[in-house]
Amino acid sequence: MTEVVSESVAGDPVVGRISPCRMVELTEHRDPRGSLTVVESGKEIDFVVRRAYYIHHVPDGAERGAHGHRRLRQLIVAVHGSFEVVVDDGYAQRKFLLDDPSRGLYVGPMIWRDMINFAPGTVGLWLVSETYDASEYYRDYAEFLDDARSIA
Numbered sequence: 001m002t003e004v005v006s007e008s009v010a011g012d013p014v015v016g017r018i019s020p021c022r023m024v025e026l027t028e029h030r031d032p033r034g035s036l037t038v039v040e041s042g043k044e045i046d047f048v049v050r051r052a053y054y055i056h057h058v059p060d061g062a063e064r065g066a067h068g069h070r071r072l073r074q075l076i077v078a079v080h081g082s083f084e085v086v087v088d089d090g091y092a093q094r095k096f097l098l099d100d101p102s103r104g105l106y107v108g109p110m111i112w113r114d115m116i117n118f119a120p121g122t123v124g125l126w127l128v129s130e131t132y133d134a135s136e137y138y139r140d141y142a143e144f145l146d147d148a149r150s151i152a
């Protein structure tokens with residue numbers, strides 16, 4: 001995995017909440033049979049996993065995301081293939097390349113995210129801290145920005 005870009009936006013240098021977005025080394029057990037990678041609550045991640053979902057068969061050029069979460073925390077793993085995740089805390093953006101199943105990207109609450117540049121055949125896995133609640137999403141960037149900046 002390579003962290004590819006770090007760029008600031010919106011002209012405000014105060015960046016606080018984006019920093020918890022980070023790559024996490026997972027525990028990989030390799031032997032002649034292949035690799036087994038573990039994510040365990042309390043070890044690689046500090047939240048209890050209440051839901052998992054995976055994204056696959058992404059058409060060429062398709063992008064996903066374009067939302068933020070009020071409470072949800074998540075670990076994102078490119079189990080196969082690669083894609084990029086752009087995270088945005090309302091002041092700055094940072095882009096991570098996920099291309100290694102033994103590393104995951106932790107994303108905390110109050111972060112806008114976009115998933116882009118999916119390689120053909122990619123399978124992405126999301127381990128998240130909450131059950132599904134559509135009202136917990138920000139789908140409107142202006143609303144997200146208002147709230148994100150009010151708690152900075």
Ligand code: T46
Nearest residue numbers: 051053055064065066067069072074113115126131132
């Ligand atoms: C995220 C990115 C990476 C459910 O019914 N239950 C679920 O747990 C989820 C995640 C989705 N859905 C339904 C809601 C929509 O009708 O599946 C459909 C597609 O979901 P969405 O438009 O939210 O897909 P993405 O890729 O924009 O976002 C999803 C997650 O919602 C989000 O938390 O981080 O994947």
